[in-house]
Each structure stands twice: as C-alpha cells, then as structure tokens.
Amino acid sequence: MRSVLVFALFFLLSGCIYVNVPLAPGPGPAEEKVVEGRGRAKIAVIDLDGRFMRRPEFLSRFSRGPSILERFKEELQLAGGDGDVAGVVVRVDSPGGSVTVSDILYHEIKSFRARRQVPVVACIMDRAYSGGYYAAIGAAEIFAHPTSTIGGIGVISLNVDLSGLLQKWGVDVEIVKSGRYKDAWSPLRPSQPEETARMQTVVDGLHDRFLDLVRQNRPVSAAHLAEVSKGGVFSARRAAELGLVDRIGYLEDALARVRQLAGVDEARVIIYRQPGAVAETLYSSQGPWPPGMQSAAEVFNPLFDGRLRYFSLP
Secondary structure, eight states: OHHHHHHHHHHHHSOOOOOOOOSSOOOOOOEEEEEEOOSSOEEEEEEEESOBOSSOOGGGGGSOOOOHHHHHHHHHHHHHTOTTEEEEEEEEEEOEEEHHHHHHHHHHHHHHHHHHOOOEEEEEEEEEETHHHHHHTTSSEEEEOTTOEEEOOSOBOOOOOOHHHHHHTTOOOOOOOSSTTTTTTOTTSOOOHHHHHHHHHHHHHHHHHHHHHHHHHSOOOHHHHHHHTTOOEEEHHHHHHHTSOSEEOOHHHHHHHHHHHHTOSOOEEEEEEOTTOOOOSTTOOOOSSOTTHHHHHHHHHHHHSOOOEEEOOO
C-alpha cells in the first residue's frame, strides 16, 4: 500500500502533464448478438457492471473504451430504436460510484420505461451497492440471485490527510487561494471541523435524495427505510424482507418475468457487444475496464479526488 501511495503522490504533487495516447484502437458501434431463444420478439440484456464513472479515468485513459455511462446509453438507444424489443433486463453488478452518474443511470432507466412502455427488470448478480442499487430502483422490478448482496445505501467522500507524510519527507506546501474554503477537503493539510461539518451537510442532502427515491420506487416501510439508511449490506433474503428486491431467482427467471410482463411466449435474448467481441451465452459480459485495470483505478480515484459518491468500499 505504501508503494501505491508514493506513486499516486508523485503524480498528485509533481505537476506532471501526461499525454493521453491510446494503446488500443477505439471500438466501433455496438452490434446486436443473439445468445438464445427464438421468435420475432427480443429481450435485451444490458449490463451495469463495475464502478460508475462519467468517463474512463486514470489507467483506463490509455485505452479508448467507452465509460459505463456512454455504453449504457448507447445500448439503451439501440434497444429503444428496435420495435421488436419487448423488454429489457438490466444486469447489475456494481459497488456504485459517482453520485451524478448513478442518478443519470437511474434517470435513463426511468425515461426508457416511460418512452417505450416495455417492461424493464433489474437482475442483481454479485452485488448492487450504493449507486449500483440507486440505478436499479429505476426498473419496474428487481431480482436478486440467492447469493447476491444488496445495500450500502448512503454517500461517502474520502479525504486522505497527507500532511504528516509530506512533513516527514521534508516537502513544504504553499497554498494561495481566493476564498476561505477554496482548499477545503485538500489532502495537503488537515481538515478543519467547520469544513468537515460543511461537507457533512452536502453528504446528508444527497443521502436524503437517495432515501426519497427508495421510498418512491420501493415498497419499503418507514421502519425498514430507517434500517437500510444506515449503509449496511444485506443478503438477498433479507433484502427481499426489507422490500429492497422483489424476487430471489436467477437470470433466466428475470427473463421469464419480462416475457410474462410483455405478454410474449417466446423471445430471442440479445446483448450488444463491440465488433469482434465474443458473446456466445447468456452470461457473456462486457465490463467497462480492460482486465486488471479496475482494481488499480479503484485504489487511486476514491482516495485522492475528493468527489462525492454513492459507493461502498470493500
């Protein structure tokens, strides 16, 4: 961990400018791939997989892959423009991320439902924490696998105080600012109580919005809402008892439910993939990060950028 902090601190303080040189060719438009089923009607399976960001960050800048928001919007547009698409399963496996991206994803799902008037069901894979769950409540119903974990309802903003480390290394920091709070929440000095209180007010406001949306979209009692508002993570069974999810089952159960809601007896299951991508089964997935990239990025970004997140830490 020490080597990670040293590496990150070097880029944070050195004033270096990096050149964004993609090491891989940019992807083309997504293409439809049929993975199972038959008939004219289609059910699109669209992934919300990984950390929610508006654009690829840090290490992912070395590739031209789209962000999760770009990819999700593109696939929703493809499904929305296809008159044969009778419903959508949003496959969720995410710890959350940016508060705004989480909110946009929720908004996109709600808008798609209103515009197309087709059933949209969320199916949670391993996890739907914080912003991952925030987006999922935009669906008409939520399925969870028996081993899924759900929750983390809340907001977090991390501030790492590096001032002691800088002092140990003999690094002095001079700050010139235009206002009292301009450098608040900076990792270069300890946070003051008043600054922490101001940040807490912002966090509480975003938390209230999250709870309001849960209240509007889910059959959660006041007592259960108070329980889930503490940020805890729940098993699928407990999440169902609390009203966070509707049913416990598997991906094929979510697909069967969409067929039922859409009133179709049979349908082709489709996914959208970049040209050349292999997609042969229902469980073919496409994450927003190249292999091995996400874990490193998840170390750097939450620690040093000070952004507000609907995000759950490991």
